Amino acid sequence: MTDGPGIETYENHANSTASTPQPQGQTQAQQDAAMRRALVFVGIAAASAGLAFAIVRATLTRAPVDPTTERIQQLIDEANRLLKQLDDKKPD
Numbered sequence: 001m002t003d004g005p006g007i008e009t010y011e012n013h014a015n016s017t018a019s020t021p022q023p024q025g026q027t028q029a030q031q032d033a034a035m036r037r038a039l040v041f042v043g044i045a046a047a048s049a050g051l052a053f054a055i056v057r058a059t060l061t062r063a064p065v066d067p068t069t070e071r072i073q074q075l076i077d078e079a080n081r082l083l084k085q086l087d088d089k090k091p092d
Helices: 010-018 028-059 067-089
Strands: none
Touching: none
């Protein structure tokens, strides 16, 4: 409902913007198909990235345990145990 040049009511504005313009030559079905293809591509890419991450993480091995490190830890544990025994025997 226009009352003159440049005056447009809310109803006319809402009606004129209700239908979204589509790119030339594409129907809604074609747009839906393109969206599905894009989502499938993104899904495949995400699955591939996840699989690659899992494979890399599984193949990376931790450094082999060093026997010297184990022996040092045993000596530290033994020293802590002996210190605790001394503290227990010490009169307060």
